[in-house]
Amino acid sequence: MSEPPSLLDMPDIPLDMILGGLGFKEIQVLRKVNRNLREHIDDTQPEGxxxxxxxxxxxxxxxxxxxxxxxxxxxxxxxxxxxxxxxxxxxxxxxxxxxxxxxxxxxxxxxxxxxxxxxxxxxxxxxxxxxxxxxxxxxxxxxxxxxxxxxxxxxxxxxxxxxxxxxxxxxxxxxxxxxxxxxxxxxxxxxxxxxxxxxxxxxx
Amino acid sequence: MSVEPEVPIVQVEEVRENPVLYKIISSDNHVFTISEHAVKLSKTLWDLITNLGLTAENALDNPIPVENVNGKNMETIVQFCERHKYDEEEPEYTNYIREFVLPEWDRQLLSIDNEELFQLILATNYLDIQKLMDYCCRVIGDMAKDKTPEELRIIYGIPTDAEDDALERSASDSPGPSG
Structure with a gap:
């Protein structure tokens, strides 16, 4: 049985497009979900x-x-x-x-x-x-x-x-x-x- | 006195009714036909067609295998490209146009479960279809509105830090190729 899809498995381009379309509130909530995601957000700094x-x-x-x-x-x-x-x-x-x-x-x-x-x-x-x-x-x-x-x-x-x-x-x-x-x-x-x-x- | 150049006048409608067609074979051997205007929305496919030197005469005799995209995703992609093939070209895509509302037709096309949507994004990324990628990412992004971290973890399939740590530990404990 295959693993369910995860946002973290996305290649950088679509992941950054998804994050770039979020509001500042959603970005702050996402930062709390997972350490790897938080590090990615802090590195790429998507626009709010x-x-x-x-x-x-x-x-x-x-x-x-x-x-x-x-x-x-x-x-x-x-x-x-x-x-x-x-x-x-x-x-x-x-x-x-x-x-x-x-x-x-x-x-x-x-x-x-x-x-x-x-x-x-x-x-x-x-x-x-x-x-x-x-x-x-x-x-x-x-x-x-x-x-x-x-x-x-x-x-x-x-x-x-x-x-x-x-x-x-x-x-x-x-x-x-x-x-x-x-x-x-x-x-x-x-x-x-x-x-x-x-x-x-x-x-x- | 100016002389009119002798250029044949081709009506736009005439072009639309006689498109050049290409054949695409998905990873699970489904065959799709797609028009030239539609296939141009995929930078990957159009580069391939150009490099292979496919023309109106030999296009249908030379189907293009696409190993990374299955039939289900390819069907959605072909539908999308045919729908949007005559759209005016956007000057530059930007995610910062937040007032954008997804057209109803596209919203229905992309009303699929998360797993299918994630797979479609991977296929779209591979085929480099900017507009479809933008639409898919907006649908995924809209899911985050007014959600808690725990709800987002489930929606986006994101492991907890503890699960990540456990995965890393098990990966480092497992024997390597020489072990």
């Missing part, structure tokens, strides 16, 4: 369908909202004892890492499979330097963003964080536009000058 990532923070939690063409998913990373609780789609599980570190680690994994993200929004991120996380934790992912992409960094507080952010994003030389919205108008003006494409600005 994520378009926008929005992050925001309150006193105890860090939220990452992931938006694709058809769906929106929210993941909550909540401080819990010495670690954190990750909540998604009504399911919770505890991990030992710090909640922000864990959020950015997950984000890095996601960005490895997202070459077409148009916008990254940061809302009310305070008490930490997102630039530090982006450059150290998510550098690989963000460097993959192509020239059509844009970042909107929406910081509600502590405008001084804008400078290291701009510095960090400038290092991502493939990014065309950096757009920072801030309550402090003069900072906003400076950043609007920084954006060269007037048509792009009008789309926001």
């Amino acid at each position: 369908d994520l378009t926008t990532i929005t992050m925001h923070q309150d006193d105890k939690s860090f939220y990452v909202e992931l938006q694709s063409n058809n769906s929106t998913y929210t993941v909550e990373y909540k401080k819990k004892d010495s670690g954190c609780q990750v909540k998604h789609a009504g399911k919770k599980h505890k991990v030992s890492a710090d909640y922000i570190t864990r959020a950015f680690k997950d984000l890095q994994l996601l960005l490895n499979h997202q070459h077409n993200i148009r916008f990254v929004f940061l809302h009310g991120i305070r008490g930490l330097s997102p630039a530090k996380y982006f450059t150290k934790e998510c550098g690989i992912g963000i460097l993959r963003v192509d020239r059509r992409s844009a970042f909107t960094l929406n910081l509600c507080r502590d405008y001084r964080q804008i400078w290291p952010l701009i510095e960090a994003v400038e290092k991502m030389t493939k990014v065309d536009h950096v757009y920072v919205k801030q309550d402090v108008s003069r900072i906003a003006e400076f950043v609007l000058d920084y954006v060269s494409d007037a048509n792009w600005k009008s789309k926001l």
Whole structure:
């Protein structure tokens, strides 16, 4: 009797075509199925369908909202004892890492499979330097963003964080536009000058 | 004054009604007839036909054996190629057109069980039929929507890490050719 067919027995070309047609959620689920498949996905980095990532923070939690063409998913990373609780789609599980570190680690994994993200929004991120996380934790992912992409960094507080952010994003030389919205108008003006494409600005 | 070149005018419909036909023999000795426009969708078959120098005159007398594809898959492939032989050529296939909806005719053709679909993909990969490969892969990919890792393991026939490890151990324990 012959063995039932397995996705892992597929030659590379059809396997990569199948993976390339999946959404970011399915890719993340598939990574959990099997070590060999996970290694293949991490090696080939199939493109996901994520378009926008929005992050925001309150006193105890860090939220990452992931938006694709058809769906929106929210993941909550909540401080819990010495670690954190990750909540998604009504399911919770505890991990030992710090909640922000864990959020950015997950984000890095996601960005490895997202070459077409148009916008990254940061809302009310305070008490930490997102630039530090982006450059150290998510550098690989963000460097993959192509020239059509844009970042909107929406910081509600502590405008001084804008400078290291701009510095960090400038290092991502493939990014065309950096757009920072801030309550402090003069900072906003400076950043609007920084954006060269007037048509792009009008789309926001 | 311009002179019209004396080129015979061939109506498209006329070509469609008098196609050049080729014969293909599957691995289990089933014989299929396929038109020239349809067989061109398979890069492998068309390269073979070109290299063998088959023409309209000798094509039917020289059937092409295809050892890697059985009759069942070949039947599906011939149906697909005949159906799509006059499709406009796509500029470049990309998986990133996610809004794509599989046409109803093709959806029905590919409504087969997983094992058959996997075998069809292997045959399509061998015959290098880009469009059919793309459609099959979309059908396989659609199965993953809203599934858990455990459900995907069953659907896609993927072993657990423990099963993989056991397989590797048994492979390393078994004697080699000289053992």
